[in-house]
Amino acid sequence: MAKTIRKSTLAHVRFDLKNRKVADLKKLFGDLHPADVAELLEELDHQQAQRAYFMLEAEAAPEVLLHLNDLRLQKKLLASLTDAEVAGDIIARISSDDADDLLRRLPDERRQAVIALITDEAKRNDVLELLQYPEGSAGALMVTELVRVNVGGSMRDCVRELRTQAENIHNIYRIYVVDDANVLVGWLRLSDVLSHTLRERIRDVMDPQVFSVQPLTDAEEVSTIMERYDLVVIPVVDDLGRLKGRITIDDIVDVIRQEESEDLQKMGGMEVLDLPYVQTGIFSMVRKRATWLVILFVGEMFTATAMGFFEGEIQKAVILALFVPLIISSGGNSGSQATTLIIRAMALRELTLVDWWYVMRKEVLSGLLLGGILGVIGFSRIALWQEAGFYDYGPYWLSVGFTVAFSLVFIVLWGTLSGSMIPFILKRLRLDPATSSAPFVATLVDVTGLVIYFTIAALFLKGKLL
Amino acid sequence: MAKTIRKSTLAHVRFDLKNRKVADLKKLFGDLHPADVAELLEELDHQQAQRAYFMLEAEAAPEVLLHLNDLRLQKKLLASLTDAEVAGDIIARISSDDADDLLRRLPDERRQAVIALITDEAKRNDVLELLQYPEGSAGALMVTELVRVNVGGSMRDCVRELRTQAENIHNIYRIYVVDDANVLVGWLRLSDVLSHTLRERIRDVMDPQVFSVQPLTDAEEVSTIMERYDLVVIPVVDDLGRLKGRITIDDIVDVIRQEESEDLQKMGGMEVLDLPYVQTGIFSMVRKRATWLVILFVGEMFTATAMGFFEGEIQKAVILALFVPLIISSGGNSGSQATTLIIRAMALRELTLVDWWYVMRKEVLSGLLLGGILGVIGFSRIALWQEAGFYDYGPYWLSVGFTVAFSLVFIVLWGTLSGSMIPFILKRLRLDPATSSAPFVATLVDVTGLVIYFTIAALFLKGKLL
Numbered sequence: 012m013a014k015t016i017r018k019s020t021l022a023h024v025r026f027d028l029k030n031r032k033v034a035d036l037k038k039l040f041g042d043l044h045p046a047d048v049a050e051l052l053e054e055l056d057h058q059q060a061q062r063a064y065f066m067l068e069a070e071a072a073p074e075v076l077l078h079l080n081d082l083r084l085q086k087k088l089l090a091s092l093t094d095a096e097v098a099g100d101i102i103a104r105i106s107s108d109d110a111d112d113l114l115r116r117l118p119d120e121r122r123q124a125v126i127a128l129i130t131d132e133a134k135r136n137d138v139l140e141l142l143q144y145p146e147g148s149a150g151a152l153m154v155t156e157l158v159r160v161n162v163g164g165s166m167r168d169c170v171r172e173l174r175t176q177a178e179n180i181h182n183i184y185r186i187y188v189v190d191d192a193n194v195l196v197g198w199l200r201l202s203d204v205l206s207h208t209l210r211e212r213i214r215d216v217m218d219p220q221v222f223s224v225q226p227l228t229d230a231e232e233v234s235t236i237m238e239r240y241d242l243v244v245i246p247v248v249d250d251l252g253r254l255k256g257r258i259t260i261d262d263i264v265d266v267i268r269q270e271e272s273e274d275l276q277k278m279g280g281m282e283v284l285d286l287p288y289v290q291t292g293i294f295s296m297v298r299k300r301a302t303w304l305v306i307l308f309v310g311e312m313f314t315a316t317a318m319g320f321f322e323g324e325i326q327k328a329v330i331l332a333l334f335v336p337l338i339i340s341s342g343g344n345s346g347s348q349a350t351t352l353i354i355r356a357m358a359l360r361e362l363t364l365v366d367w368w369y370v371m372r373k374e375v376l377s378g379l380l381l382g383g384i385l386g387v388i389g390f391s392r393i394a395l396w397q398e399a400g401f402y403d404y405g406p407y408w409l410s411v412g413f414t415v416a417f418s419l420v421f422i423v424l425w426g427t428l429s430g431s432m433i434p435f436i437l438k439r440l441r442l443d444p445a446t447s448s449a450p451f452v453a454t455l456v457d458v459t460g461l462v463i464y465f466t467i468a469a470l471f472l473k474g475k476l477l
Numbered sequence: 478m479a480k481t482i483r484k485s486t487l488a489h490v491r492f493d494l495k496n497r498k499v500a501d502l503k504k505l506f507g508d509l510h511p512a513d514v515a516e517l518l519e520e521l522d523h524q525q526a527q528r529a530y531f532m533l534e535a536e537a538a539p540e541v542l543l544h545l546n547d548l549r550l551q552k553k554l555l556a557s558l559t560d561a562e563v564a565g566d567i568i569a570r571i572s573s574d575d576a577d578d579l580l581r582r583l584p585d586e587r588r589q590a591v592i593a594l595i596t597d598e599a600k601r602n603d604v605l606e607l608l609q610y611p612e613g614s615a616g617a618l619m620v621t622e623l624v625r626v627n628v629g630g631s632m633r634d635c636v637r638e639l640r641t642q643a644e645n646i647h648n649i650y651r652i653y654v655v656d657d658a659n660v661l662v663g664w665l666r667l668s669d670v671l672s673h674t675l676r677e678r679i680r681d682v683m684d685p686q687v688f689s690v691q692p693l694t695d696a697e698e699v700s701t702i703m704e705r706y707d708l709v710v711i712p713v714v715d716d717l718g719r720l721k722g723r724i725t726i727d728d729i730v731d732v733i734r735q736e737e738s739e740d741l742q743k744m745g746g747m748e749v750l751d752l753p754y755v756q757t758g759i760f761s762m763v764r765k766r767a768t769w770l771v772i773l774f775v776g777e778m779f780t781a782t783a784m785g786f787f788e789g790e791i792q793k794a795v796i797l798a799l800f801v802p803l804i805i806s807s808g809g810n811s812g813s814q815a816t817t818l819i820i821r822a823m824a825l826r827e828l829t830l831v832d833w834w835y836v837m838r839k840e841v842l843s844g845l846l847l848g849g850i851l852g853v854i855g856f857s858r859i860a861l862w863q864e865a866g867f868y869d870y871g872p873y874w875l876s877v878g879f880t881v882a883f884s885l886v887f888i889v890l891w892g893t894l895s896g897s898m899i900p901f902i903l904k905r906l907r908l909d910p911a912t913s914s915a916p917f918v919a920t921l922v923d924v925t926g927l928v929i930y931f932t933i934a935a936l937f938l939k940g941k942l943l
Contacts, residue, residue, distance in 0.1 A: 044705075044706055046705045046706055046707075053826070053829060054829070056831065080825060080826035080827055081826070081827065081828075081829065082827060083832075083835075170671060173668065173671050174671055174672055177668040177671060177672050182709060183667070183668055184650075201649070201667045201668075202639065202643040202649055202667075204671070205636060205639050205640055205643060205670070206640055206643050238727075238730060239510075239512045240510055240512055241512075241727060243648060243709070243725075243726070243727060259709075260709070260726050260727055260730070261704075261707060261709060261726055263730070264704060264726070264729070264730065264733065267730065267733055267734070267737075268733070268825065271733075271737045271740070272821050272825070274737070274741065275740065275741065275744065275817055275820075275821055276817060276818070276821070278741065278744065278745070278817070279744070279813050279814055279816075279817030279818070279915065280810055280813055280814055280817075281814045281817070281818075284818075287822065287825070287827050288818050288819070288821070288822040288827060288828065289822065289827050289828065289832075289835075293839060293842055293843060293846075296839075296843060297843050297846045297847060300811075300814050300843065300847060301846075301847055301850050303810075303814075304807070304810055304811060304814070304847055304850075304851065304889075305850065305851070305854065307806070307807075307810050308803070308807055308810075308851050308854060308855075309854070311802065311803050311806045311807065312803060312858060314802035314803050314806070315799050315800055315802075315803050318798060318799040318800075318801075318802065319799050319868060322795055322796075322799065325791075325795050325798050326795050329788055329791050329792050329795070329798075330788075332784060332791050332795075332798040332801070333781050333784040333785050333788065334781055334784075335784075335798070335801060335802060336777065336780035336781075336784065336801060336802065336805055336923055336927065337774070337777050337778060337780050337781050339802055340773070340777045340780070340809075340919070340920070340923060341770070341773075341774055341777065343806075344746055344769075344770055344773050344774075344916055345766075345770060347745050347746055347916065348745055348746055348747045348766050348769075348770070350745075351741055351742060351744070351745030351746075351747070352742070352745070352747075352750075352754050353754070354741075355738050355741050355742070355754070356753065356754040356755065359546060359734065359738070359753070360519070360546035360547070361546055361547065361548060361753050361754060361755050362547075362754065362755065363519060363520070363547065365522070366549075366755075369549075369755075373759060373762075376759055377759060377762060377763050377766065380759075380763045380767075381763060381766060381767055381770055384767050384770075384771065385770065385771070385774050388771065388774060388775070389774075392778060402785060423770075449745065450810055450813065453806070454806070457802055457806060461802065
């Protein structure tokens with residue numbers, strides 16, 4: 012749905028809902044893609060959305076439910092359906108992996124009740140199998156629906172199998188070849204079916220070299236393998252090599268989004284949430300956030316120690332205290348920038364350990380330039396305020412200005428250097444460079460920055476203010 | 478290649494390179510997937526890698542080159558090839574979109590020279606067309622290789638076309654149906670070919686409802702559309718609806734990775750780099766980083782103003798200055814956490830504007846709990862140091878402790894609230910919530926945190942230290 016018509020469509024829906032124009036709504040919803048209907052529902056308040064949902068055609072409703080990003084609304088809609096409705100109207104109409112996702116979101120008791128009500132036995136068994144795999148594993152991600160042919164057959168058998176199954180399987184990318192014990196022995200492209208005669212044996216046509224993963228393989232590893240080898244689909248086999256399901260690249264997109272969230276959370280200085288924000292309970296969320304907040308707080312306590320060490324200097328020249336937040340935050344900000352850049356380039360494998368020297372040279376130059384820019388601005392600010400009479404920094408304002416300017420150069424350089432080198436050190440120690448790097452670098456630079464600042468102050472102000 | 482054998486393989490390669498055992502290396506490289514060979518090369522120093530590269534079979538070399546993540550190495554290898562070699566040995570063997578990527582990385586003059594040397598005229602025209610689209614557009618992302626059939630034909634024509642093209646096109650997802658003017662009028666699934674007789678007309682079998690994009694559509698929008706409508710491939714058509722190419726979901730994975738980098742850079746407080754870190758020149762990088770660093774610096778200058786406002790208090794109670802970095806950084810850290818969580822949930826559409834009140838309630842509670850935890854730790858630290866004699870906070874140490882503890886509660890609450898509400902405000906104003914939010918929130922909380930801290934200090938220490 013084009014962005015331009017969305018607002019007016021939404022107004023229509025609201026009007027029709029209010030005036031109970033059921034027929035108009037049914038028509039409108041029928042013309043839209045389920046993803047668009049889902050977005051419309053999300054724009055309504057939950058009560059309206061619920062009423063609108065129940066006007067959907069039976070075929071469209073499950074797809075709309077699956078396309079909802081607002082998980083609170085999804086939960087409400089599921090809660091307003093009976094167990095039999097969830098089993099018969101929703102689960103029965105969606106693929107095994109979507110059913111698995113949805114069932115995982117239900118409370119434990121309800122999940123059992125719904126599963127018991129699935130009438131199609133094959134579906135029930137598939138769902139039960141998928142549910143046994145832990146969240147974030149290949150098993151939880153795979154679909155069991157696939158086209159399977161026996162290695163002993165001919166291409167004619169293959170075409171027959173395809174014709175029977177083509178209806179049920181949304182996207183066919185590959186035909187899986189198994190032996191009598193269901194062990195995966197090869198695969199065919201759909202185009203192989205066209206370029207070979209029906210009399211040829213599957214064994215002679217198939218590609219026996221198949222990358223595969225196991226049900227307990229981590230989803231992130233599956234995504235790495237698929238991206239690395241340019242695969243659109245990968246089969247899942249058990250310990251004995253028996254074919255269990257397949258994972259397609261569009262499911263991997265969700266995994267990548269999930270990884271991205273985790274990276275952002277790590278960079279933002281917290282433990283990774285297991286569930287989306289709206290599904291995470293307050294106590295579990297506070298625990299995840301408190302861990303790093305406390306670690307950083309304890310690290311930051313050294314600033315009090317460092318400041319205590321220079322208490323005499325502050326006593327003599329209170330003016331020095333005024334610039335403390337400004338100076339240490341600049342070090343922290345430049346450190347965050349550097350660490351973000353390097354971690355990202357490492358994650359994309361643009362940089363490896365051997366590149367540390369190249370990065371160091373680049374960052375020394377960047378740090379000096381950035382520090383120089385801030386130093387000039389900082390000095391100008393002090394000179395301007397002094398000359399314009401906004402503030403009186405005392406008779407030694409020039410020395411104060413130089414202290415601030417030189418401190419900025421060194422602290423920004425130091426922030427840039429630690430920010431860029433710490434990821435290399437963490438990686439060398441086989442730790443994840445992403446873990447809380449940015450706030451960790453900021454804390455380190457805060458503490459050491461104070462020492463740099465007061466040392467430079469001693470140099471410029473000895474015999475004057477100090 | 479399994480992770481366990483990688484180290485020994487690498488040792489082998491180094492040994493063979495050193496001892497010029499060319500035959501062994503050729504055999505080893507021949508057995509590996511190009512992605513694995515590329516990773517091996519990246520582990521070598523650039524000189525070794527260059528020597529190893531020239532031992533690859535002519536068919537494997539272009540794929541290995543494309544799989545290199547280390548763009549500095551890729552550049553070196555390209556530089557050591559003649560223009561004719563790049564055109565004849567590399568470009569001729571890869572698909573149009575990969576050729577486009579590679580050519581964009583060459584210096585302008587060299588790019589022209591290489592293109593002039595492409596002997597296959599169709600390929601040269603395809604490449605020239607793709608190069609005219611700006612980086613990050615659908616046109617630059619698409620491949621021109623696809624299966625096209627005329628709407629006037631029968632399914633028999635379709636099968637014939639498939640058979641001729643199956644060899645040249647790596648992954649066939651859809652068959653595109655065009656009219657005599659090459660205007661896209663529908664598409665077929667590969668399975669349609671199997672489930673219909675050869676005599677049926679394409680017009681009757683095809684699905685006339687095709688989502689498409691234009692060459693100048695932004696790559697991020699393409700990815701949104703494909704994810705939204707669960708598409709594995711999307712056709713690209715010009716203004717007049719004429720079929721130009723197709724974009725597959727695996728190329729979209731790269732776009733998502735790119736978006737992710739941009740989000741991280743925005744969150745890390747900098748302008749988005751147009752090129753990877755290793756390709757960005759020092760001055761262009763300093764400019765990108767300086768912009769936000771200066772904005773934040775200017776914002777942070779208000780801390781000096783705020784501190785100047787409380788200079789009298791600091792003069793009387795220097796002890797207050799000691800805790801300034803500790804207290805404001807805690808506000809900043811809690812703000813970063815909150816803003817990271819909310820921006821992410823917004824990007825995934827788990828949260829929309831209507832949820833602000835739900836988030837606010839959740840964050841008030843989180844903020845109070847988190848602030849409480851830090852407050853207790855902060856107070857204990859002061860009490861412990863005082864009692865153990867590590868530091869003497871003076872006769873009013875208890876009041877100092879309470880000042881620090883209560884300031885932490887309020888500042889963490891304030892950080893959490895601003896961090897979670899600012900993304901809603903930015904979104905309401907139709908601005909991108911991601912833009913530098915975390916450092917921006919930290920700066921805001923630094924300045925306001927000082928005011929909170931000194932106000933609470935006045936409350937607890939009036940008549941004692943102040």
